[in-house]
Amino acid sequence: MKPIxxxxxxxxRYRLGAREASYKTLRETLAGVxxxxxxxxxxxxxxxxxxxxxxxxxFEVAPGEVVGVIGRNGAGKSTLLKxxxxxxEPTEGRVELYGRVGSLLEVGTGFHPELSGRExxxxxxxxxxxxxxxxxxxxxxxxxxxxxxxxxxxxxxxxSSGMYMRLAFAVAAHLEPEILLVDEVLAVGDAAxxxxxxxxxxxxxxxxxxxxxxxxxxxxxxxxxxxxLLLDRGRIVMDGEPExxxxxxxxxxxxxxSATTFKLQPIRNAPDVPxxxxxxxxxAGKLAGEMITFEDEIVVxxxxxxPVGEHHTxxxxxxxxxxxxxxxxxxxxxxxxxxxxxxESRRVSVRVPRMFLPGGVYEAVFAYMLPNAExxxxxxxxxxxxxxxxxxxxxxxxxxxxxxxxxxxxxGVD
Amino acid sequence: xxxxDEASQAQSAPVAPILPTxxxxxxxxLVIIEPRRSWLSVNLRELWAYRELLxxxxxxxxxxxxxxxxxxxxxxxxxxxxxxLIFTLFYGRLAGIDTGAVPYPLFAYSGLVLWTFFAxxxxxxxxxxxxxANLISKVYFPRMIVPAAAVCACVVDFxxxxxxxxxxxxxxxxxxxxxxxxLPVLVVLTTLFALxxxxxxxALNVKYRDIRFALPFIVQLWLFVSSVIxxxxxxxxxxxxxxxxxxxxxxVEGFRAALFGDAFDRRALVxxxxxxxxxxxxxxxxxxxxxxxxxxxx
Numbered sequence: 003m004k005p006i007x008x009x010x011x012x013x014x015r016y017r018l019g020a021r022e023a024s025y026k027t028l029r030e031t032l033a034g035v036x037x038x039x040x041x042x043x044x045x046x047x048x049x050x051x052x053x054x055x056x057x058x059x060x061f062e063v064a065p066g067e068v069v070g071v072i073g074r075n076g077a078g079k080s081t082l083l084k085x086x087x088x089x090x091e092p093t094e095g096r097v098e099l100y101g102r103v104g105s106l107l108e109v110g111t112g113f114h115p116e117l118s119g120r121e122x123x124x125x126x127x128x129x130x131x132x133x134x135x136x137x138x139x140x141x142x143x144x145x146x147x148x149x150x151x152x153x154x155x156x157x158x159x160x161x162s163s164g165m166y167m168r169l170a171f172a173v174a175a176h177l178e179p180e181i182l183l184v185d186e187v188l189a190v191g192d193a194a195x196x197x198x199x200x201x202x203x204x205x206x207x208x209x210x211x212x213x214x215x216x217x218x219x220x221x222x223x224x225x226x227x228x229x230x231l232l233l234d235r236g237r238i239v240m241d242g243e244p245e246x247x248x249x250x251x252x253x254x255x256x257x258x259x260s261a262t263t264f265k266l267q268p269i270r271n272a273p274d275v276p277x278x279x280x281x282x283x284x285x286a287g288k289l290a291g292e293m294i295t296f297e298d299e300i301v302v303x304x305x306x307x308x309p310v311g312e313h314h315t316x317x318x319x320x321x322x323x324x325x326x327x328x329x330x331x332x333x334x335x336x337x338x339x340x341x342x343x344x345x346e347s348r349r350v351s352v353r354v355p356r357m358f359l360p361g362g363v364y365e366a367v368f369a370y371m372l373p374n375a376e377x378x379x380x381x382x383x384x385x386x387x388x389x390x391x392x393x394x395x396x397x398x399x400x401x402x403x404x405x406x407x408x409x410x411x412x413x414g415v416d
Numbered sequence: 417x418x419x420x421d422e423a424s425q426a427q428s429a430p431v432a433p434i435l436p437t438x439x440x441x442x443x444x445x446l447v448i449i450e451p452r453r454s455w456l457s458v459n460l461r462e463l464w465a466y467r468e469l470l471x472x473x474x475x476x477x478x479x480x481x482x483x484x485x486x487x488x489x490x491x492x493x494x495x496x497x498x499x500x501l502i503f504t505l506f507y508g509r510l511a512g513i514d515t516g517a518v519p520y521p522l523f524a525y526s527g528l529v530l531w532t533f534f535a536x537x538x539x540x541x542x543x544x545x546x547x548x549a550n551l552i553s554k555v556y557f558p559r560m561i562v563p564a565a566a567v568c569a570c571v572v573d574f575x576x577x578x579x580x581x582x583x584x585x586x587x588x589x590x591x592x593x594x595x596x597x598x599l600p601v602l603v604v605l606t607t608l609f610a611l612x613x614x615x616x617x618x619a620l621n622v623k624y625r626d627i628r629f630a631l632p633f634i635v636q637l638w639l640f641v642s643s644v645i646x647x648x649x650x651x652x653x654x655x656x657x658x659x660x661x662x663x664x665x666x667x668v669e670g671f672r673a674a675l676f677g678d679a680f681d682r683r684a685l686v687x688x689x690x691x692x693x694x695x696x697x698x699x700x701x702x703x704x705x706x707x708x709x710x711x712x713x714x
Contacts, residue, residue: 004441016712065441088556090711091451098445111554114476116483121476128472129555 004100005062006181006212007086012095014056014081014236055081056092057236065101065180068213070223070244072251073233075265075383079216082233083183086214101180101212104130106171115159119150119169122158126173140176147198148172163270163376175202182206185216200226218383219325220248252323252363264381275370275378276308276348283366283386286353296361296390296408303351304368304381312344314378317369318352322362323385328406334373357410360403361390452708463558473565477540478572492573493580496528503528503645513646518676522588527644529581530603530671533574534610534664535635541566541614542631545622549714559707560700563618567611574603585675593677602671605685609663609692616699619706622713643668663688663695 056078063069071079084090086097087105112129113122123144127137145151148168158166184203203226207213217223223230223244230247232240234254240247264281282305285298294300302318316333331352333339342350350368366384371377390403482488500521507513508520515523541563545552548562585592621627639645642664648656659665666681666688673680 006441008445084711085449088447088449089553091708092449093451095450097447097449099447099449100441100445102446111550114480116480117476121479125472125476128469129551129557131469131557134468 003064006065006100007061007063007214008098008100009059009061009086010096010098012056012059012082012085012097013054013093014078014085014090015093016053016055054236056085059095059233059236059238061231061238061241063212063214065212066207066210067229068207068215068227070227070230070247071214071216071233072218072220072223072230072247074251074254075263076235077233078236079233080185081236083185083214083216086183099181102131103181103183104174104177104179105183106174106185113158113166113170116157118155118157119145119161120154122169123173126170130174130177132177144172144176147175147202171199175199175206178211180211182211182213183216184213220251220323221325223248224324248324263384265383267380267382269377269379272378274308274311275314276306276310278368278370278379278381279305279307281305281366281368281381281384283384294386294388296359296388297356299356300354300359300386300388301351302354302366302368302384303349305349308348309345310342310347313372314344315342315371315373316350317371319367319369320354320359321365321367322406323364326406328359328364358407359388360405360408361388363387459558463560466558466561469557470561470565470568473561474568477565477569481569489573489576492576496525496532496577497580499528499532500525507645513650515647518590518672519588522584522590523647523672524645525584526581526672526675527642527668529574529577530606530668531639531642531644531664532577533570534606534667535639536573537567537570537607537610538614538617539631539635540570541610542617542621542627544614545618545710546625546628546714552714553711559710560615560703563615564611566618567607567614570610571607581675590676592675595674595677595680598670598674598680602667602674605689605692606664606667606671608696609667612692612696612699615703616695619699619703619710622710623706638662638664641665660684660687661691663692 059078059082071082073079081090083105085092086099087103112126114125117125123141124134124137128134145154148165148171150165150169150172153161153165158169161169182203200222203213203215207226213226215223215227227244230240230242230244231238232247232251240250264278266278280303282303283294284301284303285294286301288294288298304316318331318333320328322328333342333350364386365382366386368381369377370379482491485491487494503524504521508515508524513520518526544562544566545559551557551562552559617627617631641659641662643659648659648665648669651659660683666684670680670685670688672678
């Protein structure tokens with residue numbers, strides 16, 4: 003069948019450093035121009051400072067396919083989506099799209115806090131490329147999907163973050179494109195709303211439309227997708243059944259678990275919120291990077307670039323590689339925890355008891371939040387592996403524990 | 417349900433098997449994405465397709481501008497009005513500038529109405545791309561819409577300030593002549609010039625944030641050479657030709673001529689229009705060239 007998306011040898015190059023130092027001053031540019039010939043004369047290697055975020059990606063998607071795109075942080079997933087949505091231009095290659103593209107990358111962008119819900123629906127719809135008549139036709143549907151009938155004329159700055167996201171998703175979900183690009187927006191809203199969103203996505207696929215779904219949530223990929231691409235370092239390393247691609251992805255994760263990286267997932271912008279600098283996972287009493295075993299107490303440490311703010315607090319969560327939550331822990335859970343000192347504390351650590359998690363690959367997630375569970379950000383994708391090795395305690399016992407947690411219980415013998 | 421859980425864990429839902437598609441694909445791709453080879457193209461058809469977005473962004477800017485301001489949209493009138501009062505005191509009374517048949521307050525206010533429009537249009541559009549960074553980095557649309565909407569939103573302020581000008585003309589008993597027909601032309605010329613300058617600066621501002629600091633200063637200096645405060649006849653004959661290189665000076669004088677029925681300086685207006693078109697074309701080309709890096713730079 004003729005493909006609806008045809009990607010040929012797509013490459014995207016970023017100058018390293020160019021993205022971090024996001025803008026220059028004239029003075030720096032002038033200085034750079036003056037220094038450039040010298041650098042070249044010194045035989046400096048400019049190519050060393052280039053990063054190929056996408057390095058020759060080709061694939062086709064047939065109409066009606068629901069394709070998952072997985073891969074670790076920095077594999078090129080977001081760059082691919084950014085090119086497909088035309089936010090950024092490829093350096094080389096070609097993409098042909100035989101249908102209107104909608105994306106859920108942009109959920110809530112273009113919302114203006116001073117405008118009411120009603121006004122934002124029109125504004126956001128126009129930004130997403132809907133005609134005014136189209137928005138008017140779907141207006142009631144959008145409002146009832148978002149469950150915000152009562153707050154239509156309230157400025158969205160008075161909305162809770164949940165209401166805000168519901169409205170944003172509702173507009174985006176009613177765009178009805180032939181090709182839908184989704185980048186893990188399912189991580190928003192409460193559980194009931196998430197379910198609704200997944201149903202909506204399923205519905206979109208059922209209508210014969212094409213979906214490209216970028217996610218870290220392997221369970222969602224498994225249940226939604228008919229096919230899955232695994233990206234690694236800007237290349238497609240696997241293209242096939244979701245199960246197989248997920249398995250290959252896990253194998254790669256196990257090979258190179260580096261427990262000091264994370265990916266920031268901003269939830270709500272607010273001024274003066276400190277940002278995460280590093281997340282480290284280590285066995286208590288061992289160096290970072292050493293093997294963590296089932297019998298180790300695990301210490302997970304979050305460092306911030308500025309002291310914690312007044313009334314802010316933390317939560318911690320461990321998730322399985324398939325996206326299931328093992329547990330939550332809140333800073334305020336424990337009456338004996340030392341108090342956070344606003345304007346001073348820059349680092350928190352949490353200890354996971356020994357022999358609590360069965361062997362496997364886990365994701366450690368920190369949340370920075372208000373006590374009423376309004377989140378500012380999450381740190382995602384800090385992966386660590388726990389090895390179940392034989393030890394003197396369970397010598398001779400050669401089993402793989404199953405279940406989400408393990409627990410060492412006292413047994414009675416009569 | 418805890419907040420953490422809600423935010424990070426998606427529930428899986430049963431999905432029905434996918435039905436075969438019923439609609440057929442177009443022969444030609446709707447969209448081709450390739451690295452742009454020639455930047456000498458301004459895609460007018462695409463701009464036209466996005467005209468509703470221009471309308472909505474303009475509407476948003478207008479709607480939001482005076483929110484939570486006690487005086488609201490009255491600021492559109494108060495700004496030129498206060499400047500007029502100050503100039504009247506210093507230039508009209510103390511310095512005794514000769515403005516011919518037109519009383520100085522009317523002279524100053526008429527110039528200030530057009531000037532304030534131009535200055536705020538240029539300032540707002542210069543900051544528009546940076547101010548809409550979240551849009552630029554997340555959604556595709558012709559980027560030129562953003563500075564254009566900022567200019568359009570200033571037209572509303574201009575209309576408000578113009579109402580007071582009408583009142584002042586009644587008050588001073590200045591009756592319009594058929595020259596008034598030229599007024600819309602001069603407003604359009606000024607708008608296009610603001611669009612040219614603003615679009616160019618907005619693109620530069622993405623890369624060089626110096627613009628933000630330099631611009632208020634430049635705009636202030638520009639005011640003094642735009643025949644707003646004193647008529648060009650005050651400038652010595654020997655130097656007056658220099659004013660022709662500042663289209664705003666010619667537009668302001670033309671604007672007054674249209675209002676008060678004076679003779680138009682045709683040559684100055686033609687030169688100003690040519691310069692304006694050159695600026696507009698140049699800025700469109702610069703914008704198109706820089707546009708591709710916006711999402712990565714902003």
